[in-house]
Amino acid sequence: MIYKDDPDSIRGFLEDTSNLKGGHTPGVFFPETVDELADLLKSAIREHRQFTIAGNGTGTTGGRIPQGEYVVSMQKLDRIGEPxxxxxxxxxxxxxxxxxxxxxxxxxxxxxxxxxxxxxxxxxxxxxxxxxxxxxxxxxxxxxxxxxxxxxxxxxxxxxxxxxxxxxxxxxxxxxxxxxxxxxxxxxxxxxxxxxxxxxxxxxxxxxxxxxxxxxxxxxxxxxxxxxxxxxxxxxxLPSAIISCLVYFRKINELFRFVDLLKEPENAVVPRAIEFFDSHSLEFLAEKYPEVPARSGGAIFFELETTTQREEGDLDLLFALMESCNAMTDESWMALDRDEQERLREFRHALPLIVNDWLSRQHESKISTDMAVPESAFRELFDFYGSSCEQEGFVYIIFGHIGDAHVHLNILPRNHEEFVGAKALYRTFVGKALELGGTISAEHGIGKLKSEYLVGMYHETGIGEMVRIKKYLDPYLLLNKGNIIPAAYFETNTIH
Ligand SMILES: Cc1cc2nc3c(=O)[nH]c(=O)nc-3n(C[C@H](O)[C@H](O)[C@H](O)COP(=O)(O)OP(=O)(O)OC[C@H]3O[C@@H](n4cnc5c(N)ncnc54)[C@H](O)[C@@H]3O)c2cc1C
Structure with a gap:
């Protein structure tokens, strides 16, 4: 099995996109077969090894960053069959x-x-x-x-x-x-x-x-x-045709009404994706895309699966919905072919790139939320995000999966003092999301960054349930130490 322990080969395995510092490992194993992977784990106790599993490093929560364990990279297990x-x-x-x-x-x-x-x-x-x-x-x-x-x-x-x-x-x-x-x-x-x-x-x-x-x-x-x-x-x-569209609104309440209409199950045009950009996100995007209209209150991106026969009828229905919510239809961006849809995809993906570029000039890291609450409480959390950030005078953006009542708030600190303030506010948001019956992570997971907040969500008894299962399946705590369950819960046999 390939094993690397020189600093150049190891460096990339000490990070993901979380900005968590302090990762370290004696070396990285690259199993090429499932047998090699199994043999490696079988030898763990004999060789006194614990392991952190590495994917491709795009995670946002430090899950793959080793804290002294060996790394197992999944990179070489890359065979793929046929449908x-x-x-x-x-x-x-x-x-x-x-x-x-x-x-x-x-x-x-x-x-x-x-x-x-x-x-x-x-x-x-x-x-x-x-x-x-x-x-x-x-x-x-x-x-x-x-x-x-x-x-x-x-x-x-x-x-x-x-x-x-x-x-x-x-x-x-x-x-x-x-x-x-x-x-x-x-x-x-x-x-x-x-x-x-x-x-x-x-x-x-x-x-x-x-x-x-x-x-x-x-x-x-x-x-x-x-x-x-x-x-x-x-x-x-594979759907035979897709309608993609970015539609702007002057007023946020009209935008929310449009989302509600798109989500109605009896509606003939229920999209497969409904995504949100707030006005601050649009201001960032306008740096690269001058066609973004000034003074819009927010935008919705949606994607609808259709067929060539149905496409015209679906478009009529969508325009009617947009008009009924006073959308800025003339400024909106409708993409009906693959090339145009790719350009629209690039537009959406430009937001994190532009924001990261802006942040690197401030020499600070963003604070981002991944919380979600039950649909009925979504507007309350959304408004709380905005009013809290306004009150603190923070630069921030809100964007994401509004169809699932799940948006990300990114606070973008301009200096270290703001970074510290934003971290404190993050805790307040965790408290608010939990008070509203929500989750601290809707999609990015817990990793090492958010394990402390999981205790607030599941309390000691819930964490104890997870510890029980972890210890049953991994009694020597060989795999992914520090992920999900705070390490302190394993230090003694009793649950704190
Ligand atoms: C710009 C951007 C946007 C993103 N948007 C989203 C989004 O919309 N939704 C979303 O869900 N995520 C999103 N992510 C997060 C990320 O892409 C996903 O979490 C992804 O699954 C991580 O894959 P990776 O291969 O990079 O894993 P890594 O970062 O290498 O590892 C992630 C975790 O998985 C564990 N792991 C890896 N492989 C295995 C394995 N074979 N068996 C067991 N454990 C394993 C690792 O130990 C670690 O804990 C985004 C990330 C970026 C950078």
Missing amino acids: VPIGGDRAYITVQAGVLLETLQKKVEHSGWFYPPDPTEKLCFIGSTIANNSSGARSFKYGPTRNHVARILLVLADGERLNLSRGVCRADKDGLFRFTLPSGREISFKRPEYRMPATSKHNAGYFSEADMDLVDLFIGSEGTLGVIAEADLLLTP
Whole structure:
């Protein structure tokens, strides 16, 4: 197996996009087969090694940054099969963990299939998107990654393989999972007993639901319960035509009314993605795109799957909805072909680049939220974000997945004092989101950055539930130390 420990090879594995500092490791292993991965984990106790699993480093929460553990890079486990039709307009494809999302999406599109999960950043590994249950704009229609996973092949902390298809092992009425591993070892443990928040999206801590599938416990467990080596992913037919549109509004209330109309299930034109840009985001974008109208109160980007036969009718319905909400229709950007849609995609993706460029001139890091609350409380949290930042005089932007009642607030500090103030405000936002029955992470996960806030969400008993499961599946705490559960909870056998 390839092993590297020279500083140049290691450096990239000490970071992701979180800006978390202080990562360090003795070296990085690059298994090329599942057997190599299993053997590596089997030798962990003998060799006194703990491991942090590395995807492609686009995570935002420091999950892959080692704190002295060895790193296992999934980079060389990059084999990908062919789509296999399974009837009923579905297919599946077998993919190893180190395949890039972009590679998978392009490959299946060539044969007329579609893999919906789209966590904005395409240069992430499939294994990581499963470990993090990634979601994105299209999750409004298709849900997060877990909805598209039919089977996972895991390597557990002791090196044993767990090949798990959906439907094979569900929690019984007492919440118990029972499963026999190939070695004959029996697995038997209870699902977490806490209740997850009633938000459209939620990605904080282990999944828990009555009658849940064991597959769903591992999806979103951020590499703390096992290494995802391979998966069968479900595909749907590639839509024959897409309508993409960026529509501006003068008044924020009209924009919100438009979102409500787009989301009505009886509406003939329910999009697959509904995304939001506030007026501050648009001001940043106007630096690069002078066509962004001045004085707009915000914009909505939406994407609708259609057909060439239906396209004209769908456009008429959409324009009628826009007009009914006083949209700035003349200034809006309608993209009907692939090239124009790519330009619109570039526009959306320019926002983080422009903002990061601005921040690098201030020599400060942004403070960003990933919280979500139940739909009925969304406006309250949204208004609270804005009024709190205005009161502090911060530069900030709000953007994201408004279809799922989940937007990101980025506070952009101009100096260190503002950075400290923004961090304090972040805590207030966590408190507000929890008070409203929400989650501290709707999509980016907990990693190492947010584990302290998870205690506020699940309290000591909920964290104790997670510790119980972690210790059952990884008694020597070999995998992804510090992710999700604060390390202090493992320092003694009692729960604090
Ligand atoms: C500009 C930008 C936009 C983004 N937008 C979104 C978004 O809209 N939605 C969203 O959900 N995310 C988003 N992300 C976050 C990120 O892309 C996802 O979390 C992604 O899944 C990380 O993939 P990676 O390969 O880079 O993983 P890494 O950052 O390398 O690792 C992420 C975590 O997964 C664990 N891990 C990796 N591989 C495995 C494995 N095989 N088995 C077990 N654990 C493993 C790691 O230990 C770590 O904890 C965004 C990131 C960026 C930079």
